[in-house]
Amino acid sequence: MSLALVRTSLRGLKLPGNVLRRTAAPVDFDVLSDEQLRQLALGLFTAMYRGGGIGLAAPMVGMSLRAIVAVDEARPVLMFNPELVATGPGTTIGYEANLCMPGLTGEVERPDRIELTWLNLRGEDRQAAFTGSAARTLSHELELLDGRIFTDLAQPRSVKLFGSAQRAAAATAHVLDKPAKLPEPADHFRLSCLTLPPSLVGVESSVLRIPSRKVVPSKFKRHDLRHLVEAMFRVQYEQRGVGLAAPQVGLSLRLAVIDDGRGEPLVLLNPEQLEVSEELEEISEGCLSIPGWRAPVARATKIKLRNHTLAGTPYELTVDGHRARIVQHESDHLDGILYPQRTAGPEALVRDDAGALAEQALDSPSAS
Numbered sequence: 001m002s003l004a005l006v007r008t009s010l011r012g013l014k015l016p017g018n019v020l021r022r023t024a025a026p027v028d029f030d031v032l033s034d035e036q037l038r039q040l041a042l043g044l045f046t047a048m049y050r051g052g053g054i055g056l057a058a059p060m061v062g063m064s065l066r067a068i069v070a071v072d073e074a075r076p077v078l079m080f081n082p083e084l085v086a087t088g089p090g091t092t093i094g095y096e097a098n099l100c101m102p103g104l105t106g107e108v109e110r111p112d113r114i115e116l117t118w119l120n121l122r123g124e125d126r127q128a129a130f131t132g133s134a135a136r137t138l139s140h141e142l143e144l145l146d147g148r149i150f151t152d153l154a155q156p157r158s159v160k161l162f163g164s165a166q167r168a169a170a171a172t173a174h175v176l177d178k179p180a181k182l183p184e185p186a187d188h189f190r191l192s193c194l195t196l197p198p199s200l201v202g203v204e205s206s207v208l209r210i211p212s213r214k215v216v217p218s219k220f221k222r223h224d225l226r227h228l229v230e231a232m233f234r235v236q237y238e239q240r241g242v243g244l245a246a247p248q249v250g251l252s253l254r255l256a257v258i259d260d261g262r263g264e265p266l267v268l269l270n271p272e273q274l275e276v277s278e279e280l281e282e283i284s285e286g287c288l289s290i291p292g293w294r295a296p297v298a299r300a301t302k303i304k305l306r307n308h309t310l311a312g313t314p315y316e317l318t319v320d321g322h323r324a325r326i327v328q329h330e331s332d333h334l335d336g337i338l339y340p341q342r343t344a345g346p347e348a349l350v351r352d353d354a355g356a357l358a359e360q361a362l363d364s365p366s367a368s
């Protein structure tokens, strides 16, 4: 179980609350345990190798921390709190891409040599100079720690689609008999569900643990809020969940979608709990962001809340039963609370059906 990549588009990058636009916090060796640092490093390397990239910064998996991994001539590099101490003298121009924005590339001018200081996994000081493609990759990852992405620096006219995205745009342009206007994937927002292993639930720099900001509908461009909601429902259905909150797709916004198949689909926008029943019910819960695990969580059986339409008009809503549970789970997401924090402790978490079956399969004689 590892960390999953944020997915976005050029338009998605401009949405308020995007974790890729946040200044990442330093890795604090007094706060994070050795095991958490190890799990973080493992998660970053796994996401980079799985994505087929040559570098990755922690914000790309929703962790707003100053940590990067890269490959320098096949050697893996891990840096906590990297700092640039010298650049140059020369620069080169080259094409770059980002695993979070699949199908997009652009030309960026970078120093041909950079010198960095950083801390390794044990917190020891390191310093080295990098040239060639490693200088480019590391410069690219470093700027992500300050909320910048390569498309900000690329020559605007050089930003284009490549690979299957380009073919899809070309095919669409052919069918429509006119050139595609936007250098952007066909869908407005590309979203993926971020994940955390249970051992990293305690790390407060994850976008999943940061309290989200209020949605101001007027700050969204025309139809963007609607397209965002649609993209979130799509992720929820693809992942077979019953609800999904914006922080789970890397957006620190007070917005969630719910569809449990037992009633109308519901969007929570800046929800506020007005009344909570005293009666509680304890039922096993899971979360798309902590796949493979479940735990019993006590929740109120009935709640009354003030919710808002996509236009921002307030209305009151009372929900009970299973839906009340989902509303509370998703509202918790907006406050940076994950369900394991509502349980007696980490030992309350058990493998879910798929996780338990996977372990049984590995233990069976036919698998070994």
Ligand code: NI
Pocket (backbone or CB within 6 Å): 286, 287, 288, 289, 329, 333
């Ligand atoms: Ni959840």
